[in-house]
Amino acid sequence: MMPESTLRTKERFSVTLNATYGIKGEGLHNQECQIANLSSHGAKVRFPGTESPTTGAVIVMDIAIPNNVMRIAAEAEIMWTRQRFNEFISGIRFTGALNDAMVQQVVNTVPQLHDYTELIW
Numbered sequence: 665m666m667p668e669s670t671l672r673t674k675e676r677f678s679v680t681l682n683a684t685y686g687i688k689g690e691g692l693h694n695q696e697c698q699i700a701n702l703s704s705h706g707a708k709v710r711f712p713g714t715e716s717p718t719t720g721a722v723i724v725m726d727i728a729i730p731n732n733v734m735r736i737a738a739e740a741e742i743m744w745t746r747q748r749f750n751e752f753i754s755g756i757r758f759t760g761a762l763n764d765a766m767v768q769q770v771v772n773t774v775p776q777l778h779d780y781t782e783l784i785w
Contacts, residue, residue: 676703677767681727683709688722688739699727704767706740706757716752717742722759729770736770738762 681699700708717723719742727736740756747753 676701677770679770681729681770683725683727685717685723685725687717688724697725700753702767702770704758704762706743706755709754709756711752711754713751716745716754719743719745723756736762736766 679699679702681702683697683699685695685697696712698710698712700710711717721742723740723742725736725738725740727738729735739759741759743755743757745752745754
């Protein structure tokens with residue numbers, strides 16, 4: 665068991681947000697994906713289809729906020745990828761952490777979001 669001092673708490677929000685992405689340096693944001701949860705440091709992303717960015721790739725994302733004209737532009741690194749049925753699920757880490765106020769604005773904009781705390785070792 666790890667000492668309590670080594671645990672970090674990150675607030676994550678359960679979301680379903682549509683986004684587009686492109687591999688950094690390879691052109692426009694033309695592929696669709698879906699954000700499954702969100703924190704100021706990263707997210708879980710679903711990539712439909714048979715291809716996904718490889719681990720270590722840097723993607724440029726444009727995240728749509730429902731019922732709002734607001735969008736979030738962010739860069740992220742693919743940390744891991746797993747295939748599940750007809751989609752790939754990846755964990756991403758934002759290369760420049762999103763502002764906590766920006767994440768809170770998303771949470772306030774989408775009323776069905778529920779927050780939870782995840783312990784990270």
